[in-house]
Amino acid sequence: MSKPSLTRPSRRERRREETRQRLIEAALALMQRKPFEQVTVEEITELADVAKGTFFTYFPTKEHLLHAYMRDLADEVYEFLEALDAENAPSQWEVLRQVMLFIARRDARSLQISRSLMVACCNNPEVREQMMDIVREATEYAVEGFRKGQQRGEFRNDVPPETLAHQAIRLYRLCQMEWMMENEHAPLEQIVEQILAFYKPAFVHPSRLQEESTE
The missing domain is CATH 1.10.357.10 (Tetracycline Repressor, domain 2)
Structure with missing residues (x-):
């Protein structure tokens, strides 16, 4: 397994990763209440406080x-x-x-x-x-x-x-x-x-x- 790069991520990269993690965490929070199949993209983006279109920037x-x-x-x-x-x-x-x-x-x-x-x-x-x-x-x-x-x-x-x-x-x-x-x-x-x-x-x-x- 290769060692992780020591290059520090840029501010833009950090913000992208933060948004990605917010979306994942929002989906997980919703999955605490109901099955994944019943969770909608709209619910995920609303809980993550991002625009619906942003979701598809990260996940098809x-x-x-x-x-x-x-x-x-x-x-x-x-x-x-x-x-x-x-x-x-x-x-x-x-x-x-x-x-x-x-x-x-x-x-x-x-x-x-x-x-x-x-x-x-x-x-x-x-x-x-x-x-x-x-x-x-x-x-x-x-x-x-x-x-x-x-x-x-x-x-x-x-x-x-x-x-x-x-x-x-x-x-x-x-x-x-x-x-x-x-x-x-x-x-x-x-x-x-x-x-x-x-x-x-x-x-x-x-x-x-x-x-x-x-x-």
Whole structure:
């Protein structure tokens, strides 16, 4: 991942980014009250206090705004991953755990928004495809982590790293669905910790588990 540019953004660029963020935040505020499908561009621009035409300067459609928000979330995860220095981390399992907990903290900020995003992905093919693009990208990052862990003898090597990455992402979805559908009063981070602890033997090499049990 390339390092961010140290060039300071101009005033115009800062104002553009502020307006973009206002529009996204307005949409999220409305999604706290009702599903994304029921939120209108007019409501977003009114709450953001910008002209309706301004919306289309930043986002061709309402769906593009939602994608921008999901893209921002993904970029925050990658920045967190870079800060962990995953390439040189002594434990790729711990990297996986920390990343999942980071995502859980982000999702847990609003149960209603998380639910609205899920409904939008189920009901809107364009939003669903945008989300799947982000998931595919995230899977590639996870594959590299599992591949490195296998090379170090940390993860089981009887299945491809692609399979381990796919199953890890499935686990987070399982945590998210339990939180949204069955257990909304439990902290999402707690659910993630419990699920990871239970399924750790499905990922980690038996010899490494044996070493941990004798420590």
